[in-house]
Amino acid sequence: MWRDALLVAGKDIRIELRSRVALWQVLPFAVLVLVLFGFALGPGPSALRTAAPGLYWLAVLFSTVLATQRSMAIESGEGTRDGLRLSGIDPAGVFLGKAAAVAVQLVAVQVLLGAGIVVLFDVHVETWWLALVASVLATVGLSAAGVLYGALSAGLRVRETLLPLLVLPIVAPVLIAGSRAWSAAVSGAVASGASWLKILGPFAAVYLAVGVALYGPLQETA
Amino acid sequence: MSGRARTVTRVTGAAALVTTALTVWLGLWVTPPAQIQGTLVRLLYLHPPVAWVALYCAFGLAALSSLLYLWRRTRSLFWDRLGASAVEVGVVFTALTLVTGSLWGRPTWGVWWTWTARLTSTALLLVLFLGYLALRRVPADPDVRARRCAVAALFAFVDVPIVTFSVDWWQTLHQRGTVLNPGLTLKVHGSMAWTLGLGFLAMTLVFVWMVLVRYRVEVLSDRIGDAQLEVSLSERWAEGPTVPAATGDAGPPGSDGDGSAGSPLPKPVAEPLGGRR
Numbered sequence: 001m002w003r004d005a006l007l008v009a010g011k012d013i014r015i016e017l018r019s020r021v022a023l024w025q026v027l028p029f030a031v032l033v034l035v036l037f038g039f040a041l042g043p044g045p046s047a048l049r050t051a052a053p054g055l056y057w058l059a060v061l062f063s064t065v066l067a068t069q070r071s072m073a074i075e076s077g078e079g080t081r082d083g084l085r086l087s088g089i090d091p092a093g094v095f096l097g098k099a100a101a102v103a104v105q106l107v108a109v110q111v112l113l114g115a116g117i118v119v120l121f122d123v124h125v126e127t128w129w130l131a132l133v134a135s136v137l138a139t140v141g142l143s144a145a146g147v148l149y150g151a152l153s154a155g156l157r158v159r160e161t162l163l164p165l166l167v168l169p170i171v172a173p174v175l176i177a178g179s180r181a182w183s184a185a186v187s188g189a190v191a192s193g194a195s196w197l198k199i200l201g202p203f204a205a206v207y208l209a210v211g212v213a214l215y216g217p218l219q220e221t222a
Numbered sequence: 223m224s225g226r227a228r229t230v231t232r233v234t235g236a237a238a239l240v241t242t243a244l245t246v247w248l249g250l251w252v253t254p255p256a257q258i259q260g261t262l263v264r265l266l267y268l269h270p271p272v273a274w275v276a277l278y279c280a281f282g283l284a285a286l287s288s289l290l291y292l293w294r295r296t297r298s299l300f301w302d303r304l305g306a307s308a309v310e311v312g313v314v315f316t317a318l319t320l321v322t323g324s325l326w327g328r329p330t331w332g333v334w335w336t337w338t339a340r341l342t343s344t345a346l347l348l349v350l351f352l353g354y355l356a357l358r359r360v361p362a363d364p365d366v367r368a369r370r371c372a373v374a375a376l377f378a379f380v381d382v383p384i385v386t387f388s389v390d391w392w393q394t395l396h397q398r399g400t401v402l403n404p405g406l407t408l409k410v411h412g413s414m415a416w417t418l419g420l421g422f423l424a425m426t427l428v429f430v431w432m433v434l435v436r437y438r439v440e441v442l443s444d445r446i447g448d449a450q451l452e453v454s455l456s457e458r459w460a461e462g463p464t465v466p467a468a469t470g471d472a473g474p475p476g477s478d479g480d481g482s483a484g485s486p487l488p489k490p491v492a493e494p495l496g497g498r499r
Contacts (some may be wrong), residue, residue, distance in 0.1 A: 145377075152374055156360050165356055166374065169349040170381050173388040199388045206380055214373055217292060 001096070004089040008097025013104055015074055022105045026066050030109045033059040034116045048121040053182035056117050057175050060142070063109045064171065065164050067102050068146035072154045081154070085219055095147060095215035099208075102143040110135055126188030134181035134193075134200055138174050141204035145170050148211050151218050173203055231438070234431040241424035248417040256414075265326045267417050271425035273319040277344070279429050280312025281351070285379040288372035302368035305375060306358055307436035309351050311429060316348045339389040346385050350378040364444070 016022045037055045041047045048055075075081045084094060114131075117123045125131050149167045153159040177199035184193025249267040256263035287305035290296045323341065324334050335341065358371050 148377060152357070152370060152377075156362075158360055162353075162356060162360070165349075166353040169346050169353065170377065172346055173381070173384045176388045199384065203384050206384065210377065210380055214292075214376070217369060218373055 001090045001093045004093025005096035005100060008084075008089065008094050009100040009104075010097075012071060012074060012098060012101030016070075016101070016105065021070055022067065022108070026063055026070065026105060027109060027112055029066060030059050030063045030113050031116055033062055034113065034120055038120060045122050049123055052117045052121040052123045053186060054175075054179040055121075056113055056182060057138075057178040059113055060106065060110060060138070060178075061168065061171060061175055064102070064106060064142045064146045065167055067105045067109075067143075068150040068167065069160065069163060071098055071102050071147060072150040072159070075154065081219075091216035091219050092212040094219070095144075095151075095211045096208075098150075099140075099143040099147045099211065102147055103139050106139045106143060110139065123186055125185055127185045127190055127193065130190060130193045131182055131185035133197060134178055134185070137197060137200035137204050138178045141174055141200060141207055142171055144204065144207035144211050148207065148215070148218075151215065173199055177203075227434075227438075231431065231434045234427060234434060238424060238427035238431045241420060241427055245417060245421045245424045248413065248420060253413045253417050259330065262326060262329055263414070265322060267421040268425075269319065269322040269326060270418070271421040272315050272322060273344075274422060275425045275429045276312050276315035276319050277347070279426060280308050280315060281347070281379065281382070283308040283433070284312060284351075284375050288375040288379075291368060291372045292376070299364060299368060302364075302372065303437055303440040304433070306371065307433045307440060309354050309358075309375065310436055311432045313348065313351050313355060314432075315425075315429070316344060316351070319344060320348065339386070342389045343382075343385045346389075347382060350381065354378060 034055065037051070037059075038048060041051060075084065118125075146167055149163060149170065153162045153166065156162060177196040181193045181196040181200070184190065184196070245267060249264050253264070253267075255261045259266075284305045287301040287308065291298070291301035291305065320341070323344075327336070328334050354371060354374050357374050358367065360367070362370070
């Protein structure tokens with residue numbers, strides 16, 4: 001399973017590196033969202049600084065939808081999905097691999113967004129490790145949930161409109177917990193921030209487990 | 223649907239009607255106004271039962287039937303239809319929960335909506351299962367659609383406790399459970415308790431009745447779909463071998479060896495389509 005996951009993740013990342021879709025579309029989109037938030041909230045630095053953690057996570061959520069759609073679009077070519085299915089690779093491995101590839105892209109998005117809120121919104125993070133741990137846990141959860149729903153809506157004609165409707169409410173806990181944890185990291189309130197990790201951790205664990213268990217049956221459907 | 227099932231549906235419907243009417247009568251005329259809330263309390267004979275049906279009966283049933291559908295040994299379209307019916311009724315009841323709660327909240331709390339744990343998680347639940355219904359409307363082969371929807375229902379159901387926990391950590395305005403509180407001690411008394419209990423019974427019966435009817439509609443619409451397919455197939459047959467279009471668009475391409483070799487009759491086409499019921 002782990003070897004299969006590595007293979008699939010390597011394949012997806014290699015495709016991304018060569019096609020540069022993530023680089024030229026997903027990353028600029030994330031920055032664009034930040035700039036648009038700036039326009040929406042006006043130039044006053046205090047409003048932006050308070051809202052920054054929430055805006056950061058909202059931008060990450062939107063990028064997750066894009067990255068997931070892209071991750072499934074890779075498999076939508078002529079017979080690609082059948083090829084993957086017939087190759088004898090463990091479905092759980094496919095799931096973990098695709099989730100890992102999405103996670104790598106999300107890490108890139110978050111590095112850029114993190115720099116973005118520091119530069120554009122003038123945010124000073126007090127407790128770096130808290131923000132980092134929250135981001136890692138959230139990234140795992142987001143990519144797992146995103147890939148699951150991507151597989152669910154793969155091959156449907158309405159997937160572009162359906163996927164956000166399905167994914168965004170599911171990842172709402174990540175938005176809540178991520179924003180609170182980052183607010184705490186910005187203000188240095190470690191104790192209250194750390195308690196939000198208790199939401200992010202289980203979310204990631206649950207969706208990884210559900211994905212490993214249900215990705216097989218899901219592949220039969222598509 | 224057999225005659226017995228129809229009788230069960232009718233009896234449930236009648237019982238639901240009687241208990242609902244009784245609840246209305248008791249709630250509006252017999253019970254006294256409450257000490258603090260006054261006559262507003264009458265809305266509370268409806269709101270908790272509706273929420274109970276939405277959050278526990280409907281989505282519990284949906285999750286259970288999705289699980290039973292996905293488990294190979296109990297896989298049958300019965301569970302798919304039951305789950306879909308439960309979700310649909312559940313979405314209606316969730317919306318009603320939000321509406322009745324909002325109507326009560328405006329005079330009591332002074333606002334239509336607050337960002338408290340229960341309200342937020344209920345609203346999220348509504349959106350989650352609206353997504354399920356949207357997924358269900360995407361046309362697909364019945365088995366494919368059933369599996370896809372069962373998986374989606376389980377994904378959503380897994381999310382419910384996490385959503386509840388995450389929003390529960392916000393400061394909350396909503397009162398703690400009155401009946402289902404930790405000690406399971408009733409905090410309502412006399413005729414008010416009776417009316418509330420009756421309300422729960424009435425809403426549960428309405429739920430059961432609606433699911434039964436909805437299930438029947440699901441079966442009938444599937445049957446109509448199949449009948450229409452058969453009609454159009456026989457129409458194509460009647461058109462005869464002179465129409466070349468009849469071979470191409472009905473069956474999966476390449477499903478047999480000689481069909482593509484120029485044989486004008488779409489003979490094997492009816493097999494895979496007719497056998498899916």
